[in-house]
Amino acid sequence: MRKFNFKILIIVALSAFAMSCNKTATVKTLPDPVIEKTVKKSELEKEIDIKRSYCFRNETRFKENSEDVDILELKLDVIGNSVSGIYNWLPKFKDRREGTITGLIEDDIIQGKYKFTQEGKTATVPIVIQLNEDSVIISEDANGIGIGGTINRTNCSL
Numbered sequence: 001m002r003k004f005n006f007k008i009l010i011i012v013a014l015s016a017f018a019m020s021c022n023k024t025a026t027v028k029t030l031p032d033p034v035i036e037k038t039v040k041k042s043e044l045e046k047e048i049d050i051k052r053s054y055c056f057r058n059e060t061r062f063k064e065n066s067e068d069v070d071i072l073e074l075k076l077d078v079i080g081n082s083v084s085g086i087y088n089w090l091p092k093f094k095d096r097r098e099g100t101i102t103g104l105i106e107d108d109i110i111q112g113k114y115k116f117t118q119e120g121k122t123a124t125v126p127i128v129i130q131l132n133e134d135s136v137i138i139s140e141d142a143n144g145i146g147i148g149g150t151i152n153r154t155n156c157s158l
Helices: 002-021 032-049
Strands: 051-061 069-079 082-090 097-106 109-118 121-131 135-138 149-154
Touching: 051 135, 069 097, 069 121, 069 149, 082 109, 097 121
Parallel strands: none
Antiparallel strands: 051 069, 051 149, 069 082, 082 097, 097 109, 109 121, 121 135, 135 149
C-alpha cells in the first residue's frame, strides 16, 4: 500500500510542476515602461528604414567617334533627411573628378559637402543640388571648379 501512495504523490507533484511551468507572460503583465519603449523604438526604426535611391547620368558622345564618351554621373541615397552618394565627372581623354557627397535634404534641395579627387589632389567644397522629377541641377561652386550642371535621371539598375 505504501508504494501506491508514493506513486500518487509523484504524479501529483509532476502535474503541479508541469502546470506551473506552463505560465507565459502576456502584454498585460509587462511593466508599462517596457511597452512604451518598444512602441517608440518601432516607430523610429520604421522611419530610419525608409531609403530612397536616385540615379542621374549624362553621356556626351564625340562627333568624330561615337564610341568615345564623356560621362557625368550622380547617385544619391536618402534616409530621412540625410543624403550620401557619389558624383563623378569621367571624361574620355582628361583627368577624372571622382568624389562623395554628404548632406541634408529639405524641400527637394540638398545642401552638403562634395569631397573629390582630381589631378591627384583632394578638395572639399560646399554643394547645392536641386532635386527634380526628371533631373538634378547642381549649382556652380563659388570657387569656379566647375562642378555645376544639369544631369538627367536614369534607372539605378543600369
